Amino acid sequence: TAGITQAPTSQILxxxxxxxxxxxxxxxxxxxxxxxxxxxxxxxLIHYSNTAGTTGKGEVPDGYSVSRANTDDFPxxxxxAVPSQTSVYFxxxxxxxxxxxEQFFGPGTRLxxx
Amino acid sequence: xxxxxxxxHHVILSEAASLELGCxxxxxxxxxxxxxxxxxxxxxxxxxxxxxxxxxxxxIKGFEAEFIKSKFSFNLRKPSVQWSDTAExxxxxxxxxxxxxFGKGTRLHILP
Numbered sequence: 618t619a620g621i622t623q624a625p626t627s628q629i630l631x632x633x634x635x636x637x638x639x640x641x642x643x644x645x646x647x648x649x650x651x652x653x654x655x656x657x658x659x660x661x662l663i664h665y666s667n668t669a670g671t672t673g674k675g676e677v678p679d680g681y682s683v684s685r686a687n688t689d690d691f692p693x694x695x696x697x698a699v700p701s702q703t704s705v706y707f708x709x710x711x712x713x714x715x716x717x718x719e720q721f722f723g724p725g726t727r728l729x730x731x
Numbered sequence: 732x733x734x735x736x737x738x739x740h741h742v743i744l745s746e747a748a749s750l751e752l753g754c755x756x757x758x759x760x761x762x763x764x765x766x767x768x769x770x771x772x773x774x775x776x777x778x779x780x781x782x783x784x785x786x787x788x789x790x791i792k793g794f795e796a797e798f799i800k801s802k803f804s805f806n807l808r809k810p811s812v813q814w815s816d817t818a819e820x821x822x823x824x825x826x827x828x829x830x831x832x833f834g835k836g837t838r839l840h841i842l843p
Contacts, residue, residue, distance in 0.1 A: 650830075652833075657740070657835060658835055659821060659833045659834055659835035659836045660775075660821065660833040660836075661833075662830060662832075665830060675830070707774065707775065709775075714830075719765075719777050719780065720775075720777075720831065722774040722775040722776070723774060724773075724774045725774055
């Protein structure tokens with residue numbers, strides 16, 4: 618079972634360019650999440666989706682957008698990248714939204730914005 | 732707003748030493764508690780979790796954690812660490828109706 622896949626694995630991006638980070642899960646989980654991981658800051662939630670067709674803002678949503686057209690996919694878009702968005706991005710999913718459910722994480726995308 | 736505090740940012744131990752990583756949270760209501768581990772180059776995975784019942788919970792790989800409600804703490808312990816325990820450990824807390832908030836992580840380095 619693949620679980621959660623993310624693409625690309627890593628990317629170097631020029632400031633001002635747009636980019637979409639892809640996330641796909643095959644567990645039929647309802648809830649999906651995007652986090653960024655920065656040294657000394659831990660994981661911070663960017664956006665989430667409790668079910669297909671709905672999305673919500675997390676702790677650090679500015680500069681990012683998401684969509685949830687179906688259960689399996691949850692892409693994260695940077696419309697105009699800035700160097701402060703250099704980070705490792707993790708997608709996660711759980712059977713349902715809310716805090717009872719274990720979150721399963723993808724392998725991450727390392728993004729460098731120059 | 733709830734928050735999670737991990738006291739140690741970086742811990743270095745020798746093999747067979749005992750481990751305790753501190754985690755405190757701020758939230759007055761009922762909480763769910765988690766410890767996640769991230770091995771070098773890998774993604775996060777669940778180590779253990781507490782929802783209710785026995786406040787001493789057992790996780791994978793010999794880890795355990797104790798929920799002390801009066802101290803708002805959920806410390807992670809292991810009696811004897813191994814080199815393979817080298818990883819970053821994240822405490823996470825959520826109230827029953829909200830999303831999970833992660834601590835900033837503790838990097839554990841085990842000397843062989």
